[in-house]
Amino acid sequence: MNKNVTALPKTPVPKTSMPNTSVPKTARGAATRARIVDAATELVRARGAANTTIDAVIEASKASKSQVYHYFADKDELVLAVIQRQAECVLGTHEGLLRKLNSLSGLRRWRDAVVALTHQTNCAGGCPLGSLAAELSETPRTRAALAESFARWAGHFEAAFARMQSRAGITSAGDLKELSEAMLASLQGGLLLAQTLRSTRPLELALDMAIDHVAARLGL
Amino acid sequence: MNKNVTALPKTPVPKTSMPNTSVPKTARGAATRARIVDAATELVRARGAANTTIDAVIEASKASKSQVYHYFADKDELVLAVIQRQAECVLGTHEGLLRKLNSLSGLRRWRDAVVALTHQTNCAGGCPLGSLAAELSETPRTRAALAESFARWAGHFEAAFARMQSRAGITSAGDLKELSEAMLASLQGGLLLAQTLRSTRPLELALDMAIDHVAARLGL
DNA sequence: CAGAAACTGGACTATTTAGTCCAATTACTT
DNA sequence: AAGTAATTGGACTAAATAGTCCAGTTTCTG
Numbered sequence: 001m002n003k004n005v006t007a008l009p010k011t012p013v014p015k016t017s018m019p020n021t022s023v024p025k026t027a028r029g030a031a032t033r034a035r036i037v038d039a040a041t042e043l044v045r046a047r048g049a050a051n052t053t054i055d056a057v058i059e060a061s062k063a064s065k066s067q068v069y070h071y072f073a074d075k076d077e078l079v080l081a082v083i084q085r086q087a088e089c090v091l092g093t094h095e096g097l098l099r100k101l102n103s104l105s106g107l108r109r110w111r112d113a114v115v116a117l118t119h120q121t122n123c124a125g126g127c128p129l130g131s132l133a134a135e136l137s138e139t140p141r142t143r144a145a146l147a148e149s150f151a152r153w154a155g156h157f158e159a160a161f162a163r164m165q166s167r168a169g170i171t172s173a174g175d176l177k178e179l180s181e182a183m184l185a186s187l188q189g190g191l192l193l194a195q196t197l198r199s200t201r202p203l204e205l206a207l208d209m210a211i212d213h214v215a216a217r218l219g220l
Numbered sequence: 221m222n223k224n225v226t227a228l229p230k231t232p233v234p235k236t237s238m239p240n241t242s243v244p245k246t247a248r249g250a251a252t253r254a255r256i257v258d259a260a261t262e263l264v265r266a267r268g269a270a271n272t273t274i275d276a277v278i279e280a281s282k283a284s285k286s287q288v289y290h291y292f293a294d295k296d297e298l299v300l301a302v303i304q305r306q307a308e309c310v311l312g313t314h315e316g317l318l319r320k321l322n323s324l325s326g327l328r329r330w331r332d333a334v335v336a337l338t339h340q341t342n343c344a345g346g347c348p349l350g351s352l353a354a355e356l357s358e359t360p361r362t363r364a365a366l367a368e369s370f371a372r373w374a375g376h377f378e379a380a381f382a383r384m385q386s387r388a389g390i391t392s393a394g395d396l397k398e399l400s401e402a403m404l405a406s407l408q409g410g411l412l413l414a415q416t417l418r419s420t421r422p423l424e425l426a427l428d429m430a431i432d433h434v435a436a437r438l439g440l
Numbered sequence: 441c442a443g444a445a446a447c448t449g450g451a452c453t454a455t456t457t458a459g460t461c462c463a464a465t466t467a468c469t470t
Numbered sequence: 471a472a473g474t475a476a477t478t479g480g481a482c483t484a485a486a487t488a489g490t491c492c493a494g495t496t497t498c499t500g
Contacts, residue, residue, distance in 0.1 A: 025446060026497060032447080048355060050270035053487065064449045069489070124358065133416045134354030135268060138344060146416050178425050181413065185426035189409025193401065196353045196366050205398050206405035212436075213429045245476060246467060252477080274458065284479050285459080295458070 021073045033071045035061045040078055041085045045128050049079050049135055076141070083142060086128050087149035091156070098156045102163035104211070104220050111207045118191065119200050126195035129153075130188045154180040165218055174217035186210035241293045253291045255281045260298055261305045265348050269299050269355055296361070303362060306348050307369035311376070318376045322383035324431070324440050331427045338411065339420050346415035349373075350408045374400040385438055394437035406430035 024030040039061035043052040054068055054075060072078040097110050125131070129149055136142035157180035165176070190206030214220075244250040259281035263272040274288055274295060292298040317330050345351070349369055356362035377400035385396070410426030434440075 022446080028497075029447060046358075048270060050268060054489085055487070065489080066448060066450075066491085070447070075488070126354065126357065130412060131354050133412055134346065134351050137346065137412075137416045138266075143416060143418075147418070150413060150416055178421075181422045182425040182429045185409035185413050185422050186406060186429070187409065188412050189405035189407065189426070192350060192353055192408050192412070193370060193405050196357045196363060196370055198363075198367070201398075202401045202405050205402040206409070209402045209406070209430065209433045213432065216432075242476080248467075249477060273456080275456080286461085286478060286480075289459070290477070 021077060022070055024071065029071075032063055032067055036063050036068055036071065036078070037081050037085050039063075041082045041089075044079070044082050044132070045086065045125065048131070049082070054078075076139075079136070080141060080145060083132055083136070083145045083149070086132060087145070087152075090127070090129050091149065091153055094153065095156050098160045101160040102167045104164065104215055107160070107164070107211055107214065111204075111211060114187070114207065115200050115204055118194055118203055123194045123198045123200060127188060127191040130191055133188075134192075150184065154184050157183050161214065161218065164214075164220065168218070168220055170219055179214055179217055182213060183210045241297060242290055244291065249291075252283060252287055256283050256288055256291065256298070257301050257305050259283075261302045261309075264299070264302050264352070265306065265345065268351070269302070274298075296359075299356070300361060300365060303352055303356070303365045303369070306352060307365070307372075310347070310349050311369065311373055314373065315376050318380045321380040322387045324384065324435055327380070327384070327431055327434065331424075331431060334407070334427065335420050335424055338414055338423055343414045343418045343420060347408060347411040350411055353408075354412075370404065374404050377403050381434060381438065384434075384440065388438070388440055390439055399434055399437055402433060403430045 022029075024033050036057060040052065040057045043056055043060060054065070057063075057078070058065060058068060068078070072081065097113055101107060101110060129146065132142075133146045133150070137146060154177070158176045161176045161179055165172075186206040186209060187203075190203035193202035193206075194200050242249075244253045256277060260272065260277045263276055263280060274285070277283075277298070278285060278288060288298070292301065317333055321327060321330060349366065352362075353366045353370070357366060374397070378396045381396045381399055385392075406426040406429060407423075410423035413422035413426075414420050
């Protein structure tokens with residue numbers, strides 16, 4: 001996609017200066033753009049980015065081709081918007097679950113919620129962000145967006161661990177950032193295995209292991 | 221792919237009875253088939269299954285279209301062969317590393333080897349099997365093949381843990397199968413984060429956590 | 441209200457892609 | 471060596487796909 005090999009471009013302006021992409025300037029335009037991104041996000045979640053065609057997005061969003069290319073320079077830009085949309089959604093959910101968390105039992109309730117959510121979908125789909133990461137981590141721009149999302153996700157864990165720590169009156173145990181990365185890795189690995197093995201067990205085992213690890217490092 | 225909607229098929233024989241796929245019957249044919257699978261495996265590893273075209277496989281393997289369709293009914297069958305080939309490769313490597321492992325320090329050396337291997341490739345690509353799992357776990361046949369591969373991988377861990385246990389003279393501690401699934405989840409999650417964040421740190425943290433967990437459960 | 445700007449519909453193009461087909465070649469069997 | 475089976479080359483097709491283009495419509499702004 002986007003293979004423009006034409007010689008002698010009129011003006012070799014850097015990509016950032018004059019994108020042929022429009023930011024919506026009216027409420028109607030914003031709604032159209034949102035409809036497109038929402039439809040694309042759902043399709044990408046179900047079939048992956050490479051297997052999602054612009055035509056399918058058009059059909060699902062009831063938009064027209066010119067609308068898609070009015071708001072997005074090319075498919076890559078749409079995919080980037082999908083990543084951001086999906087990150088918003090996943091991080092929103094987890095931030096909601098983690099926001100008030102300040103104890104080991106709260107962490108265990110979070111674990112139960114994640115397992116229940118996974119069970120509800122028969123372990124299908126895995127983590128929407130994790131799947132995107134596996135597919136799009138070799139492309140610089142998408143990789144960067146996903147890396148930032150994972151970092152923010154880890155930040156939510158870190159904040160929760162800090163609350164657990166201060167509530168228990170502990171000054172400083174292990175490195176909280178390291179703990180949060182290990183937790184996120186367990187979650188991602190557990191979800192991937194759950195998806196492939198169609199069982200929540202690996203997810204449960206991975207999360208329980210990570211929780212034990214957090215408890216030990218935090219001295220709880 | 222493979223959307224045959226023609227009415228009135230000559231004989232509605234079940235797929236398993238008369239595949240239009242040939243098993244190579246000569247050494248030359250076997251070599252051709254192997255060349256095709258090898259080339260396809262490399263391309264799929266680098267770009268994913270959906271982004272690998274038959275034409276690219278043909279070019280890389282120096283085969284012709286009729287050769288590909290002589291040995292594989294369609295692209296899906298080729299992808300299935302790629303999964304098996306990749307599983308062979310990954311499991312072969314890890315079985316080699318795990319075969320004689322019978323101590324905690326051996327497990328730590330395995331960890332160091334995995335981290336070093338990941339570092340060597342700048343964390344690019346992630347786990348070849350994990351990436352395939354993320355992409356192909358929603359398709360029954362490919363999911364089954366990947367699930368079986370993961371199960372065998374976990375089996376190698378389990379066997380190593382059993383050797384560690386018996387060598388230390390411990391009768392029975394935790395469920396070794398559970399330990400091996402947690403270890404595999406840590407490995408997969410760690411590799412995914414390493415790939416996206418372009419750092420071996422999450423991998424190191426996830427594996428160290430899992431090793432501590434194994435040591436604790438095995439009473440070592 | 442009038443002109444400008446934003447937005448929309450959808451036909452059209454150029455490529456790419458999976459898959460078919462058959463004639464030609466090479467290997468195996470007796 | 472002849473005949474049969476396996477293998478190979480590559481042209482061809484039909485469908486899918488990303489992206490272009492422009493004329494028409496709606497919304498905004500002075």
